[in-house]
Amino acid sequence: xxxxxxxxxxxxxxxxxxxxxxxxxxxxxxxxxxxxxxxxxxxxxxxxxxxxxxxxxxxxxxxxxxxxxxxxxxxxxxxxxxxxxxxxxxxxxxxxxxxxxxxxxxxxxxxxxxxxxxxxxxxxxxxxxxxxxxxxxxxxxxxxxxxxxxxxxxxxxxxxxxx
Amino acid sequence: xxxxxxxxxxxxxxxxxxxxxxxxxxxxxxxxxxxxxxxxxxxxxxxxxxxxxxxxxxxxxxxxxxxxxxxxxxxxxxxxxxxxxxxxxxxxxxxxxxxxxxxxxxxxxxxxxxxxxxxxxxxxxxxxxxxxxxxxxxxxxxxxxxxxxxxxxxxxxxxxxxxxxxxxxxxxxxxxxxxxxxxxxxxxxxxxxxxxxxxxxxxxxxxxxxxxxxxxxxxxxxxxxxxxxxxxxxxxxxxxxxxxxxxxxxxxxxxxxxxxxxxxxxxxxxxxxxxxxxxxxxxxxxxxxxxxxxxxxxxxxxxxxxxxxxxxxxxxxxx
Numbered sequence: 001x002x003x004x005x006x007x008x009x010x011x012x013x014x015x016x017x018x019x020x021x022x023x024x025x026x027x028x029x030x031x032x033x034x035x036x037x038x039x040x041x042x043x044x045x046x047x048x049x050x051x052x053x054x055x056x057x058x059x060x061x062x063x064x065x066x067x068x069x070x071x072x073x074x075x076x077x078x079x080x081x082x083x084x085x086x087x088x089x090x091x092x093x094x095x096x097x098x099x100x101x102x103x104x105x106x107x108x109x110x111x112x113x114x115x116x117x118x119x120x121x122x123x124x125x126x127x128x129x130x131x132x133x134x135x136x137x138x139x140x141x142x143x144x145x146x147x148x149x150x151x152x153x154x155x156x157x158x159x160x161x162x163x
Numbered sequence: 164x165x166x167x168x169x170x171x172x173x174x175x176x177x178x179x180x181x182x183x184x185x186x187x188x189x190x191x192x193x194x195x196x197x198x199x200x201x202x203x204x205x206x207x208x209x210x211x212x213x214x215x216x217x218x219x220x221x222x223x224x225x226x227x228x229x230x231x232x233x234x235x236x237x238x239x240x241x242x243x244x245x246x247x248x249x250x251x252x253x254x255x256x257x258x259x260x261x262x263x264x265x266x267x268x269x270x271x272x273x274x275x276x277x278x279x280x281x282x283x284x285x286x287x288x289x290x291x292x293x294x295x296x297x298x299x300x301x302x303x304x305x306x307x308x309x310x311x312x313x314x315x316x317x318x319x320x321x322x323x324x325x326x327x328x329x330x331x332x333x334x335x336x337x338x339x340x341x342x343x344x345x346x347x348x349x350x351x352x353x354x355x356x357x358x359x360x361x362x363x364x365x366x367x368x369x370x371x372x373x374x375x376x377x378x379x380x381x382x383x384x385x386x387x388x389x390x391x392x393x394x395x396x397x398x399x400x401x402x403x404x405x406x407x408x409x410x411x412x413x414x415x416x417x418x419x420x421x422x423x424x425x426x427x428x429x430x431x432x433x434x435x436x437x438x439x440x441x442x443x444x445x446x447x448x449x450x451x452x453x454x455x456x457x458x459x460x461x462x463x464x465x466x467x468x469x470x471x472x473x474x475x476x477x478x479x480x481x482x
Contacts, residue, residue, distance in 0.1 A: 047266035047376045050249060112381055138259055138429045141463045142389055144382025 001156050003126035005034045009116045009146075011042070012069045015131030019162040020073045023129050024080040035087045036123070037073055039066050040107050040115045041094040056098045063099060067091065092119065113149035120157055129160040168202050171209055175236035185212075190293045194229045194246040202236070203244060205297060206289040209236040210244055218357075235299075243286075245270070245298040245374070254377075257430035261386070263352075263377045267296040270374035273349055274298060281362075282340035284371040303371060305363045309356040309397055319442055322401050331478050334398055335471065337368040338391055342467040345384050352376050354390025356397060388464050389430065392456035395474070396428070396436060399449065404435040412441060425459025432458065449477040 008023050010016035020037065027033050044062060049055040070089040077087045092115060093099070095106035105122075107115045120128045132147045140148060147161050166174075168184040183200030191203060203210045216230035229248035234241060250265040271288035278285065286300035305311075312330065315322060337359060341351055351358075352375035360369045379385060397403060404412070406422065413419040426437035435441065436457035439450040452473050455464055464470040 042380050045264070045376060045378045047269040048264045048378070109380065110383060136258070137458075138257060141429060142256070142259065142261075142382065142385040143379045144385055144465075146381050149381065 001126045002034075002124045004032050005123065005125045006036070006127045006129060007116070007120050007123065007125040008035065008037050008129040009112075009150075010037055010039055010069070010073065010131075011112075011146075012039070012066050013131065013133075015133055015162070017073065017131075019129050019131035019160075020076065022160070022162045024077045024082060027086075028080040028082060033082075033086055035077065035082070036090050036125070037070055037087065038090045038092065038116065038119055039070060040092045040112045041066070041097060042112065043094045043096060043109070046096075052098075059098055063091075090119065111149065113146045113153060116146070116150060117154055120154070125157060127158045127160060128154060129162065131162050134163065168200065168211075171202050171204075171236065172211070175209060176239065189291060191246045191291045191295050191297060192293055194231075194248065197231065197246075203231070203233070203291075203297075205291040208289075208299070210234070210242060210299075211236055212244075216243065241302045243300040243302055245300065247295040247297070256389075257428075257432060259430065261377055263375050265374050266376045267298065267374060269349075269352070269376050270298055270372075271296050273344065273373040274300075276344070276347055276349065280340070280343075281365075281367060282337065282343075282370060283373075284369055298374075303360045303362060303369050305360045305369070307357050308359045308361045308368060309394075311361045312398065312401055315401070319401055320444065323399075323442065323444060327399065328478065328481050330398055331474075331481070333366070333368050334395065335475060335478060337370065338467055338471055338474070340370060341387055341391065342471065345387070345467060349373075350376070350384055350387050351390070352387070354387050354394065356394060359394060382465065384466065388467060388470060389456065391467065391470060392453070392464070393428070393431070393434075396434065396438070396453055396456065399445065399453065400435075400438050400442075403431075404438070404441060405433045409435065409441055423459070425457060427458055428456055429458045429460065446477065446480060448473070448480060452477060 006023060008020055010020060023035060044058045046055050074087050074089055078084055093106050095108055128150060130147050130150055135145055151159055151161060165187060168187055185201035188197055188201055188203050189205060197212060199212055199214045201212045203212060210233040213232045213234060216227045216232055217224045218227055229246045231244045233244050247267050248265060252263055254261040254263045274286050274288055277283035284300055284303055286298055288296050288298045291297055315326060344351060351370060351373055353372060358370060358372050360371060362369055409419050409422060410416050420440045422440060426435060426440060428434045428436050436453050438453060439445045454460055
């Protein structure tokens, strides 16, 4: 575990943007940190589309949107005077992605929290940061909560949950 | 020139009476026009449409125009034809609104997965001349499980001790069937009382209707697990119990036990989960499983496996 390595999990939402801003605010002025903005690809549900072409089109659009989000947030960190070399981005592809580029590890899509923790462990990140939606008890039961699962399952790292 | 309905009927079932002799359809895109007396032809099969399927709820009939009750003219057997209907709709579960979709592709895939597994409805899918995925389903000869249980003319105590152990055993089998779907990356998508049937001749339980889907990433099977909990509650209670039902059951508000909000289901807040309070002979361990679905729960089942690991010993203890 490297205390200077921070993994920020982002999903393209306002909550995850807030998490990036929070990290930028904390780290600004500091040197020797390594910040990774991580996105676990969540493909649109294939069954929702009438055919493969429509689904692939949506996958391409989704990827483009997230890649822009990652790069905007990287730029935003630069506005906090965080040197560009301190910030990197990581887009973990879904194993089912039609655009897959044979990644060394891909997301099976069954648990985003587990995928984030896998990256944290392999990359020896000392801190994992995640935004929080703020769901009700019933919503958590039915839809699940990435932040709660990370808090409960994370080991050997510090976890920041940004509301 | 292609055959007319009359010619087709003469060829297959010359003695069949059909009030209306309609049109022959090889393209099912416009399913609203297809009605009783028409014949759908695809993949070398001829299906005489008898009527649209209807869903009955609270005494109201809701026609499902994309589902046709048919007779397969080659075999003379009844079949259900589900035609392609893309629908996005909102499922209201208590205060929660869930965006759901109807997916012919998903159902077709599951039909392939469960072929020969009689815990699920059986059938196959094929495309019509325009590429619409039609699902051809065997008709389950039986009754909705909840209706069958409701109509058992015994009091709850008799039901609990004399009927429930056998019902629970079969229900556990039905849960294992759902676990099998999950293990194969599929979800049922719409586990509710009218989608589990009891086959009359064998008494076996059969899941129907797999075409719902929804987009949950962190807990993709959560809704299925919740559905199983709701079904278990109905099965154990021989019905659902609201605050008013409890008062009716005890005949007097003063005689009714104290019920707190945490005793009711987490999502459907007017259904009592803590059945032990009204039926004290329900064992603690079984009640504990039910309480995982209550508003008072702090721990939930994330998988069918977890749910079954606590439900199976309950059945053992009841015997």
